[in-house]
Amino acid sequence: MFRSINPATGDEIASYPELTEDEVEAKVARAAARFANWRFSPVAERTSLLERIAEEFDARIEPMARMASMEMGKTIISARAEVQKCASAFRYYAQNGQEFLTPQPIAGANGEVHFLPLGPILAVMPWNFPFWQVIRFVAPTILAGNVGLLKHASIVQGVAGMIEEAVIAAGAPDGLFQNLAIKSDKVSALISDDRIAAVTLTGSEGAGRSVAQAAGKALKKVVLELGGSDPFIVMPSADIDQAAKVAVTARIQNSGQSCICAKRMIVHAEVYDAFADKFVAGMLAAKAGDPMDAGSAMGPLSSFEQRQTVLSQLEEAEASGAKLVGGKALPGKGAYISGGVLTGVPADSALAHEEIFGPIAMLFKVANIEEAIAVANAIPFGLGSSVWTNDSTEEARFIAGIEAGMIAVNEMLASMSEAPFGGIKRSGHGRELGPWGLHEFMNIKTVLRAE
Numbered sequence: 001m002f003r004s005i006n007p008a009t010g011d012e013i014a015s016y017p018e019l020t021e022d023e024v025e026a027k028v029a030r031a032a033a034r035f036a037n038w039r040f041s042p043v044a045e046r047t048s049l050l051e052r053i054a055e056e057f058d059a060r061i062e063p064m065a066r067m068a069s070m071e072m073g074k075t076i077i078s079a080r081a082e083v084q085k086c087a088s089a090f091r092y093y094a095q096n097g098q099e100f101l102t103p104q105p106i107a108g109a110n111g112e113v114h115f116l117p118l119g120p121i122l123a124v125m126p127w128n129f130p131f132w133q134v135i136r137f138v139a140p141t142i143l144a145g146n147v148g149l150l151k152h153a154s155i156v157q158g159v160a161g162m163i164e165e166a167v168i169a170a171g172a173p174d175g176l177f178q179n180l181a182i183k184s185d186k187v188s189a190l191i192s193d194d195r196i197a198a199v200t201l202t203g204s205e206g207a208g209r210s211v212a213q214a215a216g217k218a219l220k221k222v223v224l225e226l227g228g229s230d231p232f233i234v235m236p237s238a239d240i241d242q243a244a245k246v247a248v249t250a251r252i253q254n255s256g257q258s259c260i261c262a263k264r265m266i267v268h269a270e271v272y273d274a275f276a277d278k279f280v281a282g283m284l285a286a287k288a289g290d291p292m293d294a295g296s297a298m299g300p301l302s303s304f305e306q307r308q309t310v311l312s313q314l315e316e317a318e319a320s321g322a323k324l325v326g327g328k329a330l331p332g333k334g335a336y337i338s339g340g341v342l343t344g345v346p347a348d349s350a351l352a353h354e355e356i357f358g359p360i361a362m363l364f365k366v367a368n369i370e371e372a373i374a375v376a377n378a379i380p381f382g383l384g385s386s387v388w389t390n391d392s393t394e395e396a397r398f399i400a401g402i403e404a405g406m407i408a409v410n411e412m413l414a415s416m417s418e419a420p421f422g423g424i425k426r427s428g429h430g431r432e433l434g435p436w437g438l439h440e441f442m443n444i445k446t447v448l449r450a451e
Contacts, residue, residue, distance in 0.1 A: 002157045002181065007073040007300040007335040008291055016157040019181050024190070027178045031120040031147045032195040034175030039117045039145045043101050046143050047094040052170035053142075054090035057083055064131060064162055069291045071156045072127045073299035073335070074254060076292050086135040092417035093139045093438070100143070100435045103447070111448040117145030118221070119197030121441050122190055124211060126203045127153035127302055128257045128357075133202050134163055136421070138177060140438040146197070148177045151190075155303060157181055188214040198222065198441050202259075205426055223430030223440050225259065225422055227355040228383030230413065231376035232262035233398065235369065236270040238388035238410070244278035247361075250386065250412035252286050252339055255298040256359035257306075259427075260384040260406070260413050263356060265363045266372050272365045276343075283339040283361060284326050300335040301358055307335040310358035313351060317342055320349040327360050353379050369394055373401040383423035384413040405431075 004013040065079035103112040123137040141148040152160035164179040191214040198221040208226040215222035250262035291299030327340020339359040384406040387398040405423035420431040
């Protein structure tokens with residue numbers, strides 16, 4: 001049984017039964033049967049369905065947003081924006097689908113490359129962006145001619161059901177996309193099932209290792225988007241006021257529970273004090289409150305367990321010699337925590353190499369660009385990054401030198417339908433979104449012809 005708990009109040013919203021083995025088997029069989037037909041469907045049929053799903057999401061913005069707010073604490077404003085972003089992703093793949101799937105000529109050879117579907121794709125998805133994380137899998141899956149099976153996070157089963165309902169309401173054929181209400185201990189067996197063609201996971205490093213191990217044993221394609229401790233680097237040539245303002249937003253978005261939140265502020269010594277004063281003040285002023293209140297900059301963390309994880313990390317940081325301002329559990333029934341900033345985090349401490357999934361930033365002072373890049377790279381993760389400079393030479397050095405899958409220049413990093421999303425090192429491998437994410441789970445087939 002899954003229990004959905006409102007982290008703002010601690011109250012139970014609903015409970016959902018876990019699927020039995022027979023029910024899971026029936027859904028997998030249905031997916032395999034659907035793929036046998038859907039793989040040959042015209043691209044125009046797929047894009048038309050994507051357009052209709054977008055319309056369903058547009059029509060359900062308010063109930064979907066409220067469900068996300070209630071199940072994991074997302075502010076209602078950001079939840080509405082997330083649902084709207086999902087609708088735009090369906091339209092992006094609908095509008096570009098024919099181009100993305102058109103065979104491409106091979107330079108210097110008589111032939112072309114075709115893009116063909118693989119089969120049922122299993123997605124293991126997290127709670128932090130409960131709609132967006134799923135849709136950036138669902139939309140390209142449908143366009144590719146694949147079919148999808150979703151194992152969503154246990155605390156957002158209401159969201160999972162709403163996604164399935166919207167796809168069905170849009171007229172999707174039976175078995176094209178199905179929600180699997182199962183727990184994590186059932187995933188490995190599913191991956192080993194011969195009817196499952198590939199698997200994608202967004203989640204923790206530990207979950208990624210487990211899924212990658214199962215996929216490797218079964219010799220199946222896997223895409224992993226794991227954690228990150230993204231650097232936010234500020235150089236003297238930057239607009240310091242703007243950098244400090246954006247840095248606060250980049251850290252507290254989704255209550256700090258985003259893989260691409262800016263987590264480590266790495267600031268040149270010449271502008272460190274000016275930046276730190278503004279940034280710390282902004283972090284301490286960020287209001288954590290009722291996610292249904294438009295005046296709340298942050299909601300609660302997703303659960304009381306998640307809040308305790310963050311508080312334990314802060315205790316360890318202070319024990320190692322770091323200094324903390326803010327970052328306190330707030331009184332009341334909800335899983336709230338105030339924004340905070342850590343300084344003096346020892347380079348050899350555990351926290352310096354971990355991800356804090358909450359509204360707590362680490363602040364570092366560096367002497368030059370080489371030290372900034374060294375500090376940015378001195379972690380096992382390599383997901384995203386943000387650099388603030390108006391020096392073109394510095395910009396080029398950052399782009400070449402920072403070990404990450406993504407970099408934003410003079411803005412905060414964000415995902416978008418058009419651009420590849422993913423990381424390197426322990427942040428995973430493979431890409432989502434854009435044509436790159438579409439082709440990850442396709443048979444890129446070479447066709448050669450006699451001259």
